[in-house]
Amino acid sequence: MYVAVKGGEKAIDAAHALLKHVRRGDTSIADLSVAQIREQLALAVDRVMGEGSLFDPDLAALAIKQARGDLIEAAFLVRAFRTTLPRFGASEPIDTADMEIERRISATFKDLPGGQVLGPTFDYTHRLIDFLLEAGVAPPAPPQAPVPVQAASPRVTDLLAGDDLIEQSPVGAPGQDVGDLTRDPLNFPAGRDLRLQNLARGDEGFLLALGYSTQRGYGRTHPFAGEIRFGSVELELFVEDLGFDVPLGDIDVTECQMINQFKGSHSEAPRFTRGYGLVFGQAERKAMAMALVDRALRARELGEIPEGNQAAPAQDEEFVLSHSDNIQSTGFVEHLKLPHYVDFQAELVLLRRLQAERAAQQSGQDASVQPVREAAE
């Protein structure tokens, strides 16, 4: 009974109590610990950290438990926590070339300094349900790498840049503030810092679909997966009082660098262009999609949209950046559950009036002489 939204205070309490009960499920089944989620649902934890925009595996695992496995709800919990945290400063840029690599592949070179490191991946597995897992068979011991992973694996794009085959990365501007879209409203056109921030916390499914659309011709960018790497990097903070960088700890990130179609002009030699993706944790699909969309969003900058032509969805900055955030999307879509009966009533009144006028006209009366008054008047 929808009228029950009136006097809803007790109903809300009861609903929330029921939710807590249902969340736990059958109490004869062992309770799931946060540590179990963190260790065994690690990719869900990574996704929640990425879209929740906060690197904290324990908090993300707790959020997943509280949200009953609804990852967008979990990311929302993490976001609402994150927003209350004080900002001490911005870390120094992480150096992914210095990453402690767990996985590193390039689709553009058969072999390269540092080698191809498959690491833990679903790639090349046969997607057959593993019933042994249900039986609780212990996993095999981790295989040892035949040769130790080289400490320094230069980025593929740096190798290409050394030969001037790819555009240079924009030069860093030390001392210049990096935008923060959680602290300033996003305006268009957005700088690349804000664009990358937006994409890094954007919804994986949304970016995946947009990236896919560029592969199917809606803003094609001819991408090659130059490199995907996953591992841990050290975070450092420059402390003014001390005058040097202080290590804060390690975070896991996945980085994807797409190498895209080249273009030249009278003044410039043709070079490959870049699309960039960087996400917390192991989130390869998201990092790749992000790199595709980042590159697609450079279409105007690179003069790829002919004058008078409409941009493809993935090339349309305002469209992409305004709709990538799943916390915003889910909030607004789901707000349709809230009562709207005041506005609906206003529509009902008008609709009845229009129908009455139409009926009056059809029955031969002259509605303009004898205007039908509003319904129920």
Next chain:
Amino acid sequence: MSITYNFAYLDEQTKRMIRRAILKAIAIPGYQVPFASREMPMPYGWGTGGVQVTAAILGPQDVLKVIDQGADDTTNAVSIRRFFETTAGVRTTTHTGEATVIQTRHRIPELTLQAGQTLVYQVPIPEPLRFLEPRETETRTLHALADYGLMHVKLYEDIAHHGHIATTYAYPVTVAGRYVMDPSPIPKFDNPKMHNSAALQLFGAGREKRIYAIPPYTTVVPLDFEDHPFEPTRFGQPCDLCASTTSYLDEVVLDDRGKRMFVCSDTDHCEERRSAGHRGRLLGSAPEALGVGPRS
């Protein structure tokens, strides 16, 4: 992990940032001021803009009223009122006359607001031109040039199609003769209450990161045409509970054979009238869920 939150949840720096946006909004009536909307512990689209505005202006002495669809006891109003009871510990009320800050979704109270009161609207889409032009970059230019032809064409097309302006809520208004403003999805019935109101009216859109305002005693004029003047929605019948003939009514479906009753959407207004002795046609036989009992 034990966390204590600041008074009214938001930290003081954030409140200062929001207050600056509010001051700018008051200085430029009807203009949408971008602000660094925070993530709130409730979903976007459920009042995060209004909640942030309220949190930024609320002081310990304030008395807060929260309504949704005109009612104090709709679920989301209950949730938001509780949020401030918990985080700010301010006194709350259902009496319109007693409140210093009223946060609302979709309605303006029937009781005329007084100087010193602030009405905070929750806004889903702050841009009145949004459904005519989806791009923010374009609409900001249109506002800058006061180019509102699109909106007039839309209203004209309504008249051409239906014989009436078919906008019944979120009916656009011109504020202080300059900016066209979306009054949030209040029914057009409420539009006249915004004009020259003694109260300060603040509008917060959290997801869209905009704040705008109507200072007290500001002209607010609904868009219309000379030969098709603005007409507020009228109900040809009184409230079935309190017999009010001047209030906005909700329609309550009583059975599946077309039986309906009409009741005040503003529950406080309805209760005040009933306790003053006014009796509607169906007061004795109203469904229990309407909570029409002796006043607590």
